[in-house]
Amino acid sequence: ExxxxxxxxxxxxxxxxxxxxxxxxxxxxxxxxxxxxxxxxxxxxxxxxxxxxxxxxxxxxxxxxxxxxxxxxxxxxxxxxxxxxxxxxxxxxxxxxxxxxxxxxxxxxxxxxxxxxxxxxxxxGRIRTVGIPEERFEEDKLRMLRGVRFANRFNFQIEDETHLAIRKFANNITQVAPERIQMELNQIFLSETPGNGINLLYDTNLMAHIFPELMDTIGYDQMSPYHHKNLFYHMLCTLDNVPAKLHLRIAGLFHDIAKVHTLSIDEDGVGHFYGHDKLGADMVVKILKRLRYDNKTISRVETLIGQHMKVSPGMGEKGLKRQIRRVGEDLIFDLYDLMIADMMCTRDDRDVSFLENRKIEIKNILESKQVIDKSGLVINGRDLIEIGYNQGKEIGEVLDYLMELVLDDEELNEKETLLNIAREKLSEEK
CATH class of the missing domain: 3.30.460.10 (Beta Polymerase, domain 2)
Structure with a gap:
């Protein structure tokens, strides 16, 4: 009209x-x-x-x-x-x-x-460029990653010429702003089949330029009776089996990335990876900073990867309270979801019921309002200053000390009791 x-x-x-x-x-x-x-x-x-x-x-x-x-x-x-x-x-x-x-x-x-x-x-079910693939990918290099995202989202195949062009020009993805790459990756991470999406990154050669740190995990034999998958596929399996939260999906993919750098073999020929959790946490911080992730996401992923091996079956209530304090109430259930997925992706017969039961125990601890961190103590820094402590990091150290005592015995969380303990500690240090 x-x-x-x-x-x-x-x-x-x-x-x-x-x-x-x-x-x-x-x-x-x-x-x-x-x-x-x-x-x-x-x-x-x-x-x-x-x-x-x-x-x-x-x-x-x-x-x-x-x-x-x-x-x-x-x-x-x-x-x-x-x-x-x-x-x-x-x-x-x-x-x-x-x-x-x-x-x-x-x-x-x-x-x-x-x-x-x-x-x-x-x-x-085909992803194909309009016209000549090389021209489309030269115009906007992010289109290569978008093609992978669409193929994963719809469970489509990338048409042969389009696929070959992505492999040929994959190194050009490094010319794209990290923020744009991150936005596409996040949609892959939060998709129904994130493992397939990451595998497509490998298949198209994009992974070598976006996540080069993952390349050493391809086909890596973990040399362990507990693992029936190579390292890369174990991490993809873990990624697929954690809930669809961005920080948790990222942690699922990268949780064992440092295994290739920490292998030791015992006299029976079994591989061990002591310290891979801590080193992996350090590695993922660098990866996520490179891709301009926000500090909160980076911190969460770092915590989850750094703590994912703290999985002792014999941990009692006191140990659980310390774990909640160490990880944080906002992340503790995510940590157990990561641990469960990690264990499910080892051998088919692994029993994860003790981890499910532990989530119930943690829920009960939180619902009972037990003291978990320093905010639950009946005294604070001002109280310590009044009895002679100097303002500064000493205050935090003493509160941490008192917190550990209360985690062992919650009956100690009385104002006069804690102040007396603090006075004794102060006199010992003078």
Whole structure:
């Protein structure tokens, strides 16, 4: 009615054809940005992307990204076209997209415009670039990783020429901003089949450039009667068997990464990996910093990997309380989920029931409001200063000392009792 064309395009068309509900809707149109704003002047508009031809239109709580047909210029930075030329031609707009399954449009009557075989690729379960793969991956190098993500998400195969091009240009992924790589990786980690996604990274040679530290684990024999998988597949199995929390999935993948650096073999020819938990925690911090993960995620993954071997079957209530204190209430159940997955991925006959029972014991400890950390002590730093302690790290050390005593005997958590113990300790040190 306004003399312009408009089509749904991209992921929403793909998802609709697959029988899935689209998470968002994108529109491509012959109208230029000013014309879009004129036509939808009665709506709230978001104009941040106007330079690239995109206007966000608020429809209820949803933002419909509406973009003018485009013909991209050269991609000199391997990410953005150097210039964007608006077009009146839908085919030109679809031609610039990454994969055929994302290069289909739908008109208002539900008719599909498919210039590049997207429908047949959907039906065949195939990821294929629009046009020549090398050109698409040279334009935006992140497309290689996106291809892996789509193949994993939909359980599709990557078409042969596309696959070969990814392997050929995989080293170019290092030219992509770490933040962009991280966003794609996170979607793989949180997918239904994260292990398959990481295996695809290996198969396409991308892993060698994103996670080079994992390459030594490929085919690595753990030389242990407790392990029937090589190290890489053991870690993929663990990744697949932890709940879908980002920090937990990352810890699942990397929990044993340092085994290749800590192997010792006893007189029976059995491999041992003393200290691989601590070294692995140090290694993963460097990996995640390189990929610009936030400090909270890094700290959580570091704790989980550093503590995942603290799994003594004979641990009693006092030991559990110390473990909760060491790991934190927010991570303790994640740690046990990691331990359970780790053990499930050793031998098929491993019994993990004692770990499940321990989660119940921990739940009971937390629900009973027992003293777990210094915040539960009836005295604090001010009380210690009043009886003669100097302000500073000494205060924390004394509170830690008192905390250990209370973990052994909670009846000691009385103000006068703890102050008397603190006085005795102070007099001994003078």
């Amino acid at each position: 306004n003399g312009e064309e408009g089509f749904l395009v991209g992921g929403c068309v793909r998802d609709s054809l697959m029988g899935n509900t689209p998470s968002d809707f994108d529109v491509t149109t012959s109208a230029n940005p000013d014309r879009i704003m004129e036509i939808f002047s009665d709506k709230k508009l978001i104009t941040l992307g106007k330079k690239y031809g995109t206007i966000g239109i608020m429809v209820g709580e949803e933002i419909i990204e509406t973009t003018t047909y485009r013909k991209d210029g050269d991609y000199l930075d391997g990410r953005h076209p150097e210039n964007v030329e608006f077009s009146k031609n839908l085919t030109q707009d679809l031609k610039r997209r990454d994969f055929t399954i994302n290069a289909m449009a739908m008109d208002v009557k539900g008719n599909i415009i498919d210039e590049f075989g997207g429908v047949s690729d959907l039906e065949a």
